[in-house]
Amino acid sequence: MTITPRSPRLLLLSAVVLAVLGVALLGMPHGQEQSAPEPSSTADPSSAASAPPDERVTVETAPPTAPAASTPSVLKSALPPHGEGVAGDRAVQRSLEEAWPADLPVGDERELLTAGRALLRADATGVDRTKWPDMFPDSGQVVAPAFATARFRIQAAIARHDGNPNKAVVHLVWAGTDRGGTYTDLRITDWFFTRTIKKGATTWTPQPRT
Structure with missing residues (x-):
């Protein structure tokens, strides 16, 4: 079961991910273009001269087809390589960091990322749900995981303020195989946190789903 994101920045996050995919599709290699056919040797060289004046001007002054614009180098540097793997995940991570400085x-970012990753893994695969009893009230029950642990992977993650110095959100991009094998x-997925102070120590507390 995945989390329904509540962050108003979800659309922007989705746009970043889709932009990476779109640019990746543009960067995919295509088959070698066929060269333009050579002019027929049987063409009558006098045909152009015999054409009406208006038609002859149109043919002679028609501009050549403009070449397709090349992908900017800044986008090429952010493209993941073809196929899946850690290298592709780095490209997604880089895109998130560029979208949200x-x-x-x-220290706070490290704490939030650690907690956000653990919460997502627990939510998707059921692993270590007992560590978060407030977040998973059914952690003591046997629950079939929504996603297979072996095929679960967090591709990228960032932690940022959520409109308030005492609030934060962890944005995560991930991959997995569901129970149907897809x-x-x-x-x-987004996880939201609030900052609390207990005995002089500052901690980030995850917010239960509503």
Whole structure:
């Protein structure tokens, strides 16, 4: 069971992921273009001269077809290589970081990413749900996982402020195989946190789903 994202920035996150896919499709190799056929040797060289004046001008002054614009080098550098793997995940991670510059202290960001990744894994595969009793009230029951643990992979993740210094959101992009055997990547999930202070120590507490 996946999480229904509540962040108003979900559309922007989806746009970033779709942009990476779109650019990747543009970068896919195509079959070698066929060269233009040579003019027929049997063509009558006097045919152009015999054509009416207006028609002859149209043929002679028609501009050549403009070549397709090349992909900007900045986009080429962000393209994942063909096929799946860690290298492709790095491209998605880079795209997220460029879309949302870091705005949290390094320590807070590290804590949020660790918690967000663990929560997503627990939610998708059922692994270690007992560590989060407030988030998964059914953690003591036997629940069939929505996604296979062996085919679950977090592709990219960032943690950012959520409109308030005491609120944050962890954006995650991930891949997995569901119970029906369908593998899908570039799934999107958001986890929301609030900052609390207990005994002088600051911690980030995940918010239960509504």
